[in-house]
Structure formats: C-alpha cells, structure tokens
Amino acid sequence: MAHSIGMTGMDPQTSAALTEALLQATRQLGGAWRVVDDQDADFVFVDMDSMYGPMSWIRLHANGKRVIGVTSASRSQTDFHLAKPFDGESVAALLQSIAQVPAATPAAASQPAAPAEPPPTATATPAPTPSDLTPEETVSVPDEEQAPASVEAIAAPSPPPTPEPQRDPVFVDWMVPGALSGRVRYRRGKGPALLIDADARQYHGPAALKPLADSISGTVQRHDFLMVPATDWPAEAKAAGEPQPLARLQWYAGLVAGHGILLAGYDPQAKYRLTKWPQTEREFPKHFRIATVMMKGQATLAEIAEGSGVGIEEVTDFVNANLATGYAEAWREPEPSPEPQKPGGLFGRLRGR
Structure with a gap:
C-alpha cells in the first residue's frame, strides 16, 4: 500500500524546491509514495525554519500527524528530519527509511503516541526524548482548541511576535x-x-x-x-x-498583485525610492512621471502621487512592481553616528596640545 506525503508551513521557493525533489524521489521509488494535500497525508513536510513552521507543527502534531521537519539545524523536534540543502536523492533516502512506519491513527489526535523510531540513517532522525530537548525545543502538545496559545512555548527566553496569517501564493x-x-x-x-x-x-x-x-x-x-x-x-x-x-x-506580476495596496510586509506610511531607473512600458505612460519623482529622492506614497500628478493607487502599484524586481526599496532614516570619544590620559592630553 502506498504511503501519502504532503507539505505545509513553507514559502513558495522552498515549496517549489521540495516539490521537484519529491517528483524525483517518487519516480525513483516506483509509486511507493503519493503526493497529496497535507490534510490527507500520512506524513507531512514542514519548514521549521520559516515563521509559520512551528505553528504548523503544533497543529499537525496535535492532530496525530507524523511530521518531517525540513531545517538547516542539525536536528529537529519533529518525528523525522530532512536536512537543508536537500535534493531528490536525499528525499528518496528519507522516504525509504520511514516507509515501514505505520501512518498515525485518528485516535492519536487526542492522545499522541511516542513516534516509532525509524532505521538509523544519515537523513532520518527520531524526535529527541524530553531529556534530550534544548529549552527552545521543549513544548507541550495542546488540545486543538488551545493550539494557538501554546506557540509561546516554542521560543525562549521571550516569545516571538505574532506572525501574520499565511497567505496563498500569487x-x-x-x-x-x-x-x-x-x-x-x-x-x-x-x-x-x-x-x-x-x-x-x-x-x-x-x-x-x-x-x-x-x-x-x-x-x-x-x-x-x-x-x-x-x-x-x-x-x-x-x-x-x-x-x-x-x-x-x-x-508586471508585481504591478497587478496589490490592486492599489502595498505588498505584504511594507508600510504604507514609509518613504520609498528607486535605486536605479526602471524600464518603463509604453502601455503605462504615467509611469515615467512617477519614476522621475522617485529618482529625486525618498518620498511617501502621498508625496509621490502629489509630485507626479498620478493617483495614489497607480503610484502604489508602480512601487509594488519595482519592489518585486529590486528597483525600489523602503527608505529608513540613518542612525546618527556616535560622537568620537575625547582622548584621555597623558598621551591624549599631549596629542591635544
């Protein structure tokens, strides 16, 4: 019977790389694994280095799923471990090593059982025992209703900021x-x-x-x-x-992504500037005026709109397009340079004469 595998809690770049590696691995293993949605999978890859990974792991673990932590760290608190960087060969070796592990049962959601140990390999490691956990890895497995609150136990000594909801890729x-x-x-x-x-x-x-x-x-x-x-x-x-x-x-994908709203992670009240002159398109004649204003120096979206005579939504889309390609950046006030220390001691006084 084929096992099923899924993935969640990772950015598009990691997801794309893992998808390619899984396609190679499943071909190599001759249909022993099926790639499905994470809700239906027996085993789920989670990027533990991403901001969403730990929360995804808590949710899946509480639901009795077997989790494969994808991380650059030497070990992971998940059931299994895939080290970064990975490729089709390392993914195939990992899947071979855990193929004999039975899938989790629904009852495990209410009473998670200790994960079975896979055969020892260089790429598959069982979750560490409680005595082997580092302080930041110690986390209690909550009920489903309490899962969001328990994310505070992941980091020490202070809890991480609450992440933004994970959005669908565009x-x-x-x-x-x-x-x-x-x-x-x-x-x-x-x-x-x-x-x-x-x-x-x-x-x-x-x-x-x-x-x-x-x-x-x-x-x-x-x-x-x-x-x-x-x-x-x-x-x-x-x-x-x-x-x-x-x-x-x-x-162009950046231009149409926001529909007049800045891309996620950027402050609409911040100042923006062009780092170099972009290639303007004839289909958008107003962009030349926007670029001219932005090349003069950093400015807010409202200031760019006023200086160019172009509506703020079109200005925002133009900024998004150039943020996506690296031609624009958010500007930050430089920190003041520290005052030079006055020379002290005998030699300092002599140099000051």
Missing part, C-alpha cells in the same frame, strides 16, 4: 529566482499561454503585458506550472512569442 511569488526550475507552461482560462524557461530567466508570450492581467491574478499554485517536454519546447515557445526577460514578467 503569480509574483513564483517569479522570484529559484522559485521555479526548468521549462514550464502557464495558462489559465482563455488567456494567452506563457512558456517560461526559469533557468534561463526568459519567457515566451505576447509582446503586450495588459492582456495577461486576468490570467496572472489571484492565487497561483505550483501545479499551475506544467513541465514541457524538451521535444515539445521549440515549437511551443515559437508559437507563444519571441523570448523576453523574465524580469519584465516579474515586474
């Missing part, structure tokens, strides 16, 4: 270097097809950007990008359009 998240690999096809609804060569950082698609707005809006998952066989790529890429830099598509 198209611009997948345009970050490393989020995708290989040659893939993206198409949604009746929109034009995009042929993306992630390794070469190029794409084939229509010359205009605005026709892509609907197809790249909303939640976008890894499975929306389909691998294109090497034999099919030349013909499909030629039919899709001339090759263009993927940074252009990344810029």
Whole structure:
C-alpha cells in the first residue's frame, strides 16, 4: 500500500524546491509514495525554519500527524528530519527509511503516541526524548482548541511576535529566482499561454503585458506550472512569442498583485525610492512621471502621487512592481553616528596640545 506525503508551513521557493525533489524521489521509488494535500497525508513536510513552521507543527502534531521537519539545524523536534540543502536523492533516502512506519491513527489526535523510531540513517532522525530537548525545543502538545496559545512555548527566553496569517501564493511569488526550475507552461482560462524557461530567466508570450492581467491574478499554485517536454519546447515557445526577460514578467506580476495596496510586509506610511531607473512600458505612460519623482529622492506614497500628478493607487502599484524586481526599496532614516570619544590620559592630553 502506498504511503501519502504532503507539505505545509513553507514559502513558495522552498515549496517549489521540495516539490521537484519529491517528483524525483517518487519516480525513483516506483509509486511507493503519493503526493497529496497535507490534510490527507500520512506524513507531512514542514519548514521549521520559516515563521509559520512551528505553528504548523503544533497543529499537525496535535492532530496525530507524523511530521518531517525540513531545517538547516542539525536536528529537529519533529518525528523525522530532512536536512537543508536537500535534493531528490536525499528525499528518496528519507522516504525509504520511514516507509515501514505505520501512518498515525485518528485516535492519536487526542492522545499522541511516542513516534516509532525509524532505521538509523544519515537523513532520518527520531524526535529527541524530553531529556534530550534544548529549552527552545521543549513544548507541550495542546488540545486543538488551545493550539494557538501554546506557540509561546516554542521560543525562549521571550516569545516571538505574532506572525501574520499565511497567505496563498500569487503569480509574483513564483517569479522570484529559484522559485521555479526548468521549462514550464502557464495558462489559465482563455488567456494567452506563457512558456517560461526559469533557468534561463526568459519567457515566451505576447509582446503586450495588459492582456495577461486576468490570467496572472489571484492565487497561483505550483501545479499551475506544467513541465514541457524538451521535444515539445521549440515549437511551443515559437508559437507563444519571441523570448523576453523574465524580469519584465516579474515586474508586471508585481504591478497587478496589490490592486492599489502595498505588498505584504511594507508600510504604507514609509518613504520609498528607486535605486536605479526602471524600464518603463509604453502601455503605462504615467509611469515615467512617477519614476522621475522617485529618482529625486525618498518620498511617501502621498508625496509621490502629489509630485507626479498620478493617483495614489497607480503610484502604489508602480512601487509594488519595482519592489518585486529590486528597483525600489523602503527608505529608513540613518542612525546618527556616535560622537568620537575625547582622548584621555597623558598621551591624549599631549596629542591635544
């Protein structure tokens, strides 16, 4: 009987890398594993280095799931451990080592049992015993109703700030270097097809950007990008359009991601500036005026809108596009330099004469 595997609590880049590694591993293991949603999986990968990982682990552990901690640390408090960096070979070795471990039963949600020890390998480690736990790893397994409160027990000596709710990935998240690999096809609804060569950082698609707005809006998952066989790529890429830099598509994805609201993690009251002149598009003639104001120095969104004569929502979208490509940045007031210490002692007094 095939085991099932899922993943949660990780950023798009880690999710994409793990998805590729799992595809290689499951092919190598000949169908012994199925990749499913984390709610239906026997074993679940969780990125313990991410801000959402510990909370995901608590929830899954309280529900009786077997958790595989993905981390750069030498060990993890999860049932099993996948060390970073990983690849298809290391994931396959790990899955082989835990294949004989029975899946958790629903009863485990109310009374979690001690995890069975897998055969000793270099990549699979059982969860440490309570006496072996470090202070920051000591955490009580709560009931489902109390799970959010127990996250305070993860960190010591002071609890971490409450993280923002995890959002669904959008198209611009997948345009970050490393989020995708290989040659893939993206198409949604009746929109034009995009042929993306992630390794070469190029794409084939229509010359205009605005026709892509609907197809790249909303939640976008890894499975929306389909691998294109090497034999099919030349013909499909030629039919899709001339090759263009993927940074252009990344810029446009950032432009339409916020709908007049700054991307998550950025302060709407902060000041922003361009670090270099961006490539402006003819489809957006007002962007030249916005860029001109931003190149003069740091300014708030309201100040940029006033100086350029462009509405603040369009200014915000332009800032988002350039934050996504690294052409813009949030500006912070530099800290004052410390005053030089006055020379003391005999030699100091002599130098001061």
